[in-house]
Amino acid sequence: MTTDWTVRAISRAMLPVLLALTLVEVGSGLVLGRFEAQLLRYPTLLALVPVTIGTAGNLGSILAARLSTAFHLGTLSFDPADEQLAGNAVATLALALSIFPLVGIGSWGLTALAGSVQLSPGTVLAISLSSGIALAVLAVAVTLTVTYVAYRLGLDPDDVVIPVVTNTCDVLGVVVLFATVQLLL
Template sequence: MPTEWTVRAITRATLPVLLGLTLVELVSGLVLGSFESTLLQYPSLLVLVPVTIGTAGNLGSVLASRLSTAFHLGTLSFAPDDDRLAGNAVATVLLALTLFPFVGGGAWLLQSVVGGTRLALARVVLVALVSGAALAVLAIVVTLVATYIAYRQGLDPDDVVIPVVTNVCDVLGVVVLFLVVVLLVP
């Protein structure tokens, strides 16, 4: 894939994606607005919102960066038996499973210091863990799909994949957190 490293070429590839993703972000705001009363009732969940969506986007971005590097090196294969691809996906999930319990514990601790109505530590950690595990899997899927589409369209994944992954993970982060709270919080 010949890459044009000019501001015009990068803008031409990125601007339509960013404009479309702006509309996608509106969905995140709408879901968050419908979730407001629960967040105000349980402040530790309110603390989880930005951390959860940020961490999910970061996990997807790290994976996207690794896939983009493999793409540029010519070692990227979308074959189901690609050990490098599977290893990166497993590492992403394992990182989420180790990181999100700390995110939940930190949210609970911060809320405890500030005060207010709170959920039990175990409940907040469970919400963070389940949300993080689901988001890691979704971030992997979004990253793989975005990278594959960029590859098929002849676009440089460095220009389009990370913005797509971070924006879509923002929306998915809010939606998944909302669904997990509905399922796990009385």
């Protein structure tokens, strides 16, 4: 792993990553634009989008921070039998199971207060929970993969993993949310 903490070294390592992530975010906006009619028809979905993608990114970021800390402490093993690795992945999924129902009910409640409810609370809960579980699984997979790649390339996971995970979860969040909407509506 590199220990060069100069502005030049950090910029050299991060500039390609940030440029690629900019393109990823543009893709997320394009995907979101394709669902504009549904968002306008169902305001609850409009309230659900930023919270869902933000929560997925946060779950990935929490896991990334835990893995990065374990990496720096020298306790991280990429062995599938590693209990610490599995425990962190399971904790991320458990957190998703507890948070996403609140996200769904909160989004429904917000649009109910605004007087623009078009979907039942059960439908919103099902959409939020289903997409949240799928996103948590994807966030775990992306976080583990990016952490491993950063390790193999000699990059500091603190610098690389969280930006990649949050941006990737933005795109995946939009895609998974609207795939779930297509299945459940």
